[in-house]
Amino acid sequence: MIKIGVLIKHVPDTNSRIQLKGDAVDEADLKYVINPYDEFAIEEAIRTKELWAKSNIASEIVGITLGPVAASKSLRDAFAVGVDRGIHILDNAKAANDSKSISAALAEVCRSENFHLIFAGKQAVDTDSHAVAVMVAERLKMPHMSIVAKCEWEGSAHVKVDRDIEGGMKETYKLKLPALLTCNKGINKMRLASLPGIRAAAKKELKEVALPAVKSGLKMMGWGLPPERGQVKMIEGEPAQQAAELVKRLREEAKIL
Amino acid sequence: MKKALIIGEHRKGALKKASLELVSAAKGCDVYGIIFGSQAKAAADELSKAGVKTYWVKDAAFDAYHPDAYAAACEKLIKDLQPNYVLGSASSTGKDLVPQLAARFDGALAADCLSVSLEGDAKIRRPFYSGKALANVQIEASETLAFITVRPNAMSAGSLGSSGSVTEMSFSFDFASSPIQYVGATQGSGDRPDLTEANIIVSGGRSLKSKENFKILFDLADTMGAAVGASRAAVDEGLAGHDMQVGQTGKTVNPSLYMAFGISGAIQHLAGMRTSKVIVAINKDAQAPIFQKADYGIVGDLFTLAPLIQQECKKILGK
Numbered sequence: 378m379i380k381i382g383v384l385i386k387h388v389p390d391t392n393s394r395i396q397l398k399g400d401a402v403d404e405a406d407l408k409y410v411i412n413p414y415d416e417f418a419i420e421e422a423i424r425t426k427e428l429w430a431k432s433n434i435a436s437e438i439v440g441i442t443l444g445p446v447a448a449s450k451s452l453r454d455a456f457a458v459g460v461d462r463g464i465h466i467l468d469n470a471k472a473a474n475d476s477k478s479i480s481a482a483l484a485e486v487c488r489s490e491n492f493h494l495i496f497a498g499k500q501a502v503d504t505d506s507h508a509v510a511v512m513v514a515e516r517l518k519m520p521h522m523s524i525v526a527k528c529e530w531e532g533s534a535h536v537k538v539d540r541d542i543e544g545g546m547k548e549t550y551k552l553k554l555p556a557l558l559t560c561n562k563g564i565n566k567m568r569l570a571s572l573p574g575i576r577a578a579a580k581k582e583l584k585e586v587a588l589p590a591v592k593s594g595l596k597m598m599g600w601g602l603p604p605e606r607g608q609v610k611m612i613e614g615e616p617a618q619q620a621a622e623l624v625k626r627l628r629e630e631a632k633i634l
Numbered sequence: 635m636k637k638a639l640i641i642g643e644h645r646k647g648a649l650k651k652a653s654l655e656l657v658s659a660a661k662g663c664d665v666y667g668i669i670f671g672s673q674a675k676a677a678a679d680e681l682s683k684a685g686v687k688t689y690w691v692k693d694a695a696f697d698a699y700h701p702d703a704y705a706a707a708c709e710k711l712i713k714d715l716q717p718n719y720v721l722g723s724a725s726s727t728g729k730d731l732v733p734q735l736a737a738r739f740d741g742a743l744a745a746d747c748l749s750v751s752l753e754g755d756a757k758i759r760r761p762f763y764s765g766k767a768l769a770n771v772q773i774e775a776s777e778t779l780a781f782i783t784v785r786p787n788a789m790s791a792g793s794l795g796s797s798g799s800v801t802e803m804s805f806s807f808d809f810a811s812s813p814i815q816y817v818g819a820t821q822g823s824g825d826r827p828d829l830t831e832a833n834i835i836v837s838g839g840r841s842l843k844s845k846e847n848f849k850i851l852f853d854l855a856d857t858m859g860a861a862v863g864a865s866r867a868a869v870d871e872g873l874a875g876h877d878m879q880v881g882q883t884g885k886t887v888n889p890s891l892y893m894a895f896g897i898s899g900a901i902q903h904l905a906g907m908r909t910s911k912v913i914v915a916i917n918k919d920a921q922a923p924i925f926q927k928a929d930y931g932i933v934g935d936l937f938t939l940a941p942l943i944q945q946e947c948k949k950i951l952g953k
């Protein structure tokens with residue numbers, strides 16, 4: 378049976394307000410969800426499994442997360458839409474705190490699973506690094522493609538992918554598997570969990586493993602919030618006056634135009 | 635003196651401004667560079683003029699980005715030069731290539747940084763939670779080779795004030811046996827600057843109502859030399875292309891001027907544009923949250939205001 382891995386991170390909801398407490402981010406009131414880009418990865422894994430099933434190619438989807446105890450929730454949510462089982466690399470102490478250490482731990486676990494295909498998100502919305510998945514691929518000596526907007530399968534050994542680049546352009550590549558793909562918005566939309574799916578989720582296998590010995594490359598030296606903007610300057614008057622005044626201010630005050 | 639290797643990028647032969655921003659980031663180091671592609675002569679010369687000792691991989695086989703091939707060439711240069719830092723832009727290429735190299739050398743990586751100073755100990759500031767928090771990070775002393783990507787437009791373009799050089803680097807890569815084959819690229823949206831590199835962005839929301847109506851923003855953008863962005867609601871409703879989406883699940887932009895037309899200012903939209911230097915909000919609802927994050931605001935109808943603003947810009951820009 379072909380194994381498909383999906384890297385799933387448990388992150389604060391994008392609606393969260395971030396506040397500091399002492400010299401750290403206050404995590405007490407944050408609500409956590411599956412990283413939005415990892416939803417695309419989950420959906421793409423399920424669609425691939427369904428597609429292969431039509432040609433009698435059987436596959437199994439394994440979700441992997443690294444995080445504190447609470448992170449298992451994202452794996453359970455992924456089970457409810459179709460991920461078959463999960464591995465939770467437990468890290469309550471946040472010992473893996475940068476792309477280097479997180480990718481090393483994820484790669485070690487992925488290696489033991491011997492995946493044919495791995496899906497991940499383009500980036501996690503807490504770190505915004507756009508790095509961990511690419512680093513996992515490199516550590517596994519697995520070819521990869523990032524920012525994937527479309528997959529077209531040729532059997533289960535070759536895939537043609539479109540990758541989003543600057544200027545609205547897309548680059549197309551063909552990959553021979555095994556491979557790792559990071560998903561961008563636009564590739565799909567994650568299905569909703571069905572009731573039977575939610576029931577089945579509770580029974581799926583979720584294995585907890587200890588964090589392998591990893592080393593971080595970065596040290597956090599202190600947090601800050603982005604500077605507040607000054608009071609907004611409202612421009613009043615008739616539309617034509619407003620337009621003229623705005624352009625004048627942009628030129629003379631803000632010195633932009 | 636510490637050594638830095640910067641990964642330069644060009645578009646159709648013209649050096650990207652973001653590459654000169656890497657020169658700023660690398661100040662204080664002995665700076666080397668690498669740039670790829672048969673069209674990169676002028677770009678290599680410009681890097682050299684900025685003081686960078688530039689290696690130019692001229693072979694046309696490297697015209698298109700290829701993760702394995704680019705990484706192999708960089709790996710060779712890193713082994714030869716033994717730099718302390720490798721810097722790239724947080725572009726579609728840099729965000730792919732630099733982490734790959736970091737893993738290959740098992741080095742530290744600081745991604746998408748807003749400010750980098752490598753004079754003395756490295757001082758790096760990078761955003762977390764899509765810019766809702768910022769952190770100062772330091773590279774662990776045990777890391778002798780560290781990798782950094784810098785967000786385009788976050789730092790100013792720089793020059794080292796010394797003279798650089800251009801050396802043609804011959805490097806062969808076995809493209810035929812790579813598991814990755816480049817097939818081709820689609821055409822982009824012409825000469826308009828990319829959102830992530832644009833100095834001015836004109837952006838529209840759901841309120842534009844149709845794809846055709848977006849033309850008023852494209853017209854304004856043409857006058858201003860701006861790129862055109864959109865909210866997710868506008869993208870999801872098919873008014874604008876995916877590549878135009880600004881925000882949490884779209885692009886992170888950093889222009890001097892961001893003009894939001896009929897965008898409510900949802901937290902996920904702000905995530906993509908909050909670091910813009912000046913923000914202008916135009917919205918018919920005086921209570922719209924975007925006004926709390928804007929520098930200048932106009933309460934009014936975008937369909938009336940956009941053409942008027944374009945006329946005013948034409949007057950002063952002479953277009």
Ligand SMILES: Cc1cc2nc3c(=O)[nH]c(=O)nc-3n(C[C@H](O)[C@H](O)[C@H](O)COP(=O)(O)OP(=O)(O)OC[C@H]3O[C@@H](n4cnc5c(N)ncnc54)[C@H](O)[C@@H]3O)c2cc1C
Binds near residue numbers: 936
């Ligand atoms: C996980 C997640 C990720 C997301 N990622 C993104 C993202 O990347 N980018 C993004 O933008 N959003 C994102 N969103 C969606 C976001 O929450 C908002 O729904 C979206 O930004 C709203 O778009 P809008 O401002 O165009 O529409 P609306 O919120 O509907 O606002 C329309 C505005 O236009 C004004 N208006 C209407 N007509 C006119 C007129 N004629 N003239 C002037 N003003 C007018 C209205 O007063 C209103 O303020 C995300 C949401 C989630 C949950």
Ligand SMILES: Nc1ncnc2c1ncn2[C@@H]1O[C@H](COP(=O)(O)O)[C@@H](O)[C@H]1O
Binds near residue numbers: 386
């Ligand atoms: N702690 C984690 N657990 C599982 N997957 C992760 C983790 N961190 C990052 N990833 C994966 O790597 C992608 C890129 O993350 P990042 O480099 O942090 O932006 C994410 O979208 C996930 O798919």
